[in-house]
Structure formats: C-alpha cells, structure tokens
Amino acid sequence: MATAHLRAMGWMGRLIQDDRVVFGWMAVVAVAGLFGVSEMLKNWRDEAEIKPVQPKTQYITQETEDALKLSTLDTLLGHYNQSIRETSARIVCDRAVNDKDTVDMLLWGITRKDYDERMRNLRALAIITDPQSLERLHRWKAYAALVRCLELSLDPEQEVLDDEDWDEYGLRDMTEKLCLMFISQLLSCYEPEKLIKAKFVEKWLAKQNWGATPEDRLHNFSRYMRYKGNRITDIVAAIQGTCSGREALEATGLLPPLGPVPSESDPEDNIPLIERFSVLLPNNINLSNLRDDDQTRLLIRSLQGVQSAEEQRVRHRHREAMVLNDGSRPLNSDDIIQRPESPS
Template identity: 25%
Template sequence: MSFQSSDKLLWLCLGVSIFFAVRGIATDLRRVRDLTEIKHVEKEDKMISEGTEDVLKLDTLLKLSESTSYDLRAAALRIISERATKGQTRDLLLDDLASEDHKRRSKALNAMWFLVSNRALSRTSVCVRLKDLPTYTAIVDCLCNFLEEHTEETCTTVSPILPKTRPLGEKKALGILNAILQEDIPAALEAGVLSRWLTKYPFPCALAEPSRRQDVVILMKSWWTDDPVMSSIFGTLSSHPDGTKQLRKHGLMGSMMEENDDDDVDSDVWMIDGEDTAGSSRYSGRRVREGTAEEQAVRRRRREAMVLSDGGHPLGNEDIIQHPLQSS
C-alpha cells in the first residue's frame, strides 16, 4: 500500500510540475511576442482638427503654409484651397478670371492653375467644385479676352496651328482648360468653348490663302508637337460626339467623307518658304482633279489593286489583281 501511495504522490507532483512549466513557457512566449511586435501608434490629437479649421484666420494659415513641417503645410494649403472654392470667395475668383484687368486676371490664373494641377488637392472636394458650367464660362471668357491681345509676335515658330502672336498668359489658361475639359465636355460646349472662342481663334492655317480652316483638327494631329496643349484640347473635343458635331458645325473639321478621301486632301503637307517650288501659297491646298471620269476610275482601280506573290520570283503584272474596269 505504501508503494502505491508513493507512486500516486509522484505522479501528482509530476503533473503539477508539468502544468506550471507549460504555463510559464506560454507566459514567456506571449511576453516575447509583445516585446517584438511592431505597433502603429495612431495620433489621437490632430494638429488641425476639423473644429478649428473654420476659425483659423488667413494670416495664421499663411504662416502655417510656410512651416517646416510637411503635414502643417499640406493641411494649411488644403484649408486655403477649400475656402477659395466655396461660396462668395469662389464667385470672386471666377469674376477675376473673366476680368479684363490684367493684374486681377493674372492672379486668378495663378490661383486656378494651382487648384487644378496640385496633386495633393485631387483627392479633396476642391477639384469637384471647379468642374461646372460657371467655371467653364469664366475660363472661356478669359480665353476670349486673350483674343484681343494677339497683336505682337511672342514666338518665331512657323506652324500651321501655333500663332506667333500668342499672349504670354494664354498658355496657362489653356492648361487650366485642358486639365478640367474632359470632366464635363457638354458643359464646356455650353459655355462656348467652340462657338465663342475657337471659332475666332487666329490659327495660321485658317488665316492663310487659301484657307484650311476645316483642316484644323487634322493639322492638330499632324503638328501636335508645335502646340501640345491646344492639340490635347482638340483631341478631347473631337473624341466626344457633341464636340465632333460642333467642330463640323463651326467649320473646324471636315466631313467624314472629306477626311477619308486621301485622293483629294494633303492634310499632312505644309510648305515652309516654298514659294520657288510650290507657288506663292505657303499652305498646300487641295489637289486639283484632273482628267476625265474614265481616267479617275483607272486611278481608283490602281489604288484598290492587290499584289499576291509567294516571294519565289520577282513581282510582275501577273501578280497584280485589279477590279475589272467597267465600261460606261
């Protein structure tokens, strides 16, 4: 009996020891896990809370915008931008943008360019407030005011799409329009981007003799490197059905038949200083249709011919397949 009692006591002590050993090991492992865990401590107190944004004065925000802290600068600029696109402040900004006063317009252009081009503001409600009809109307008014300033040469580039008399401030206005145009093309068309502005724009190809006004869209694609921003604006307008209709309506884009008729139009040819070889006109006009109807049919038949060859011998007349010439 004493032997059995000692065995039970031994097993009891062994079980208790194992229990406490397991508890101790588990506690140590949890402690190691807690010590090695990387914690992301969230700041409970914001530097500029939403409750204090509305009471901050502009002078204070200007000082914060010059802070060495990136977060403070970003927060201050965001608050200033949101205030500039709300209520009466926004109306004053658009009025200055459409103003004929050069100083007011210049300041408004700088402000608008900052608001539409700053990536930090793209995630806020600032950009949304600048994509409506009043904004497009103010921008078109601004661009129309620049039309009267095309008087002195500001560049020497010889191009069918870039006027030499473009005012210095017009490029920034074009950039603003290009940045927001694709957001609401119908609103921009309603504001008169085509009917009030582009129809009166002094494109060199439209002012030349003979005029190539209806080839403006085609020339924008061929000569886009001369004026990338204006070419982008035309590309956006021509990609929208309503934009295409108005481009054709106002004579800045030819009909589909004319665009596809390569036999009649040399849209990608523009002579520069070629009076000695190409006549007095600096712009290549449309090809003159020569020959009788039968000769034109022969030329069209040759364009539609197919050449089939396995490459084992030089090409000959037997490899050319043409539609039969129909006699009238």
C-alpha cells in the same frame, strides 16, 4: 633579520639617491593624476548636460483646423518654422476651395478686362485647387468663365498657324496657358459637353489665326492637329470625339462636313442568282412543260428561294452599316461595321 633589514634600507637609499628613478616615479604619478582628473571632468560634464526633450508627433484634427481663426492663420503663415507655414497655407487653401462664394469670386475675377486682375485671380485659383478638389470647377459657370478669359486673351496680331515644324504653345500668354491647363485637367476626368456648351470652339478655337480663306483654315487646322502635341490638340481631340463637338467644329469651318457613306455593294449582287447558275440549267427551258417533281423545276425553285433570302441579307447588311455610321467620328473604312453571319 637585522642584517637583511639593513641591506634593504641601504638598497632603497641608493634608489632614492638615483635621479632616474625619482623622475620616473614622478612621471607615472603625473600621468595617473591627469587621467583621473580627465575622467572626473567627463563624468561631471555628462551629469551637467541638459538633454533636449524629443518632440512628440502630433496630428492636427479637422476640429482643430476649423477652430483656427483667420488672425491666427495669418500669424502662422509668417512663422519661422517651414512646416508650420506649409500647414497653415494648406489649411487656408482648403478653406478657400471649399467655400463656394470664394470660388465664384475668383471665377468672376478671371473674366475682368483688366489683365493684371485676371492674372491674380487665375494664379489664386491655381494655388487653391488640386486633383482632389478639381470637381469644384466641373460646372457650367466655371467653364464659361474659363472660355471668357481665353476670349479676352486673344492676340489680334497672331501669326498664321501654318508652320508644322514649330509649336507656338510655349510662347502663348500665361493667361491662355493657365486656362488651357484647367480645361485639360477637367477633360482628363470628365466629358467635354459642358465645355462645348460654353462655346469654347466658337469663342476661342475658331478665332485662332488658321488662315484667310476657308480652304486655308481647313488645311492649317488639319496640319496643326496632325503635327502638334500640346494641350490644345488634346482638348480638340476630346471635343472631336463627341457629336456636338464635331458639329461645332464643322459649323466654324475647322472640319469638313461628313460626306455620304460609301456603298460596299458588290456588282454581282445586282445579278439575279438564277443567272449566275444558268450554266447548270439546259438551254430553252420551258417551265410549263415540266412536272412538279422534275429535278430542273425543283432546282429553279430552290435558286429563287435562295435569291430572295440573299437579297434580304444584302439589304439588311447595307441598312445596318448605314445605322452604325451616325457621324460621330471622322469617316474612314472602320465606320462600316457588319454583324458576322451565323453559320447555317
């Protein structure tokens, strides 16, 4: 045992005296120490980190919106957070469009002669309205204000609207385009009767430069409606589809008056039925010499009865066609509508 112990001590002494072994051991200790220190620092960093609290989703109720004062909303409109600014702007617009006095004030503003004042009020009206609140403008006062604004925006030096290859709508004044935008959106949801009552045709449409002579006005207006595709043509199409709108367009010389309804009578309708079937009857027939049960007399009586019923049917057909053509739309072949005959 003593000898083995001495040998082991001698072997260890030789290893200690070997520089390579010493440096290798020091390297292992250094790497282990660095790894341990790194893990300790990571653990300390994770424990010392302050994690932000996740914000909870909160919804603003109608009661909260109504409780906000104007001064508070004014402050929120300048907030650095974009979502807060957008929410505040939406609340302001909702309050404005639901306040009748505010809407009336803006409608009064778009009828002023000062161009800048009209533009400010038009832009404000466009900001506060949306498809859900468009019904606030579906009243005669709003249509009259829009027509008045269009009337004030008329260009006295407008060129003749006779170019079928170029649409001038994009170059029109912004006040005109904003008013036409409101009118087009309203007509997409409602009937045009209130717009016609506000004299849109007489006060603005008819005052466009359609030409110097009545013939030029008819021709240029017809070509404009045929070749252009903008809000003006959409509005006119809606107006033209009503009786009052058609009358206004005819009265201002933009559409020709409707002519008489063409007849569909067949020339053969004027020929007595008995003459059409004369080939079936003998020549020089004398009804007084025929018996009551004679086949010829019976045929003539049946033809006369059929002729009377045929004449009544033709008169009824013509009368029905005239009733259906009430002048509410442009005259064409589809206007004469006949009721299909029931089989006998």
